Amino acid sequence: MNKKHFIALLAFIMIxxxxxxxxxxxxxxxxxxxxxxxxxxxxxGEGKFKNVELTHPLDQQMVAKGKAIYDVxxxxxxxxxxxxxxxxxxxxxxxRRKPEWIMNFATNTDEMLDKDANAKALLxxxxxxxxxxHLSDEEVRWVLEFMRNNxxxx
Ligand code: HEC
Numbered sequence: 291m292n293k294k295h296f297i298a299l300l301a302f303i304m305i306x307x308x309x310x311x312x313x314x315x316x317x318x319x320x321x322x323x324x325x326x327x328x329x330x331x332x333x334x335g336e337g338k339f340k341n342v343e344l345t346h347p348l349d350q351q352m353v354a355k356g357k358a359i360y361d362v363x364x365x366x367x368x369x370x371x372x373x374x375x376x377x378x379x380x381x382x383x384x385x386r387r388k389p390e391w392i393m394n395f396a397t398n399t400d401e402m403l404d405k406d407a408n409a410k411a412l413l414x415x416x417x418x419x420x421x422x423x424h425l426s427d428e429e430v431r432w433v434l435e436f437m438r439n440n441x442x443x444x
Contacts, residue, residue, distance in 0.1 A: 320374055333408060336401045337394030344389060347444045349435055356436025363423050370440050376418055384441045392437065393430045396423065
């Protein structure tokens with residue numbers, strides 16, 4: 291390789307490096323907005339939860355029990371900010387998903403990842419299939435309350 295070729299190659303490599311590191315989505319380490327609100331935004335997902343009754347104000351006992359579950363079963367992969375860890379950060383999750391969708395996803399994870407458009411879009415970004423966490427109906431409701439609290443709902 292002569293000197294001219296070498297310089298051209300070097301310039302090319304520098305452009306490549308620059309274009310990767312200047313990607314704002316990668317540096318912010320967040321799931322791209324495009325996967326956070328698709329056409330199926332109102333979707334309730336696949337599973338048994340068809341109509342979840344919300345509490346107003348929040349039930350603080352459920353929030354506390356939900357936090358205890360989060361600490362043991364979810365926090366290895368989910369932050370409470372919007373930053374992605376293994377899975378998406380939970381900040382704003384109750385705004386981008388219906389309560390039913392969240393509860394169906396958390397309990398019927400495999401079917402959701404196979405069939406639900408929003409879940410499939412997340413999987414494409416995160417590249418890891420969330421393992422089913424075997425929550426009971428009661429437990430997943432507590433986790434939902436904890437998420438609502440994290441989003442400042444009342
Ligand atoms: C081993 C890692 C892991 C654990 C543990 C885990 N998750 Fe996940 N979760 C993921 C991944 C990865 C995704 C994105 C979808 C995919 O790729 O499977 C996800 C997505 C989600 C979503 C959708 C988020 C959104 O932005 O729409 C919810 C809700 C969720 N998880 C709930 C839970 C709950 C509740 C627990 C604990 C009981 C939990 N997860 C534990 C990895 C995990």
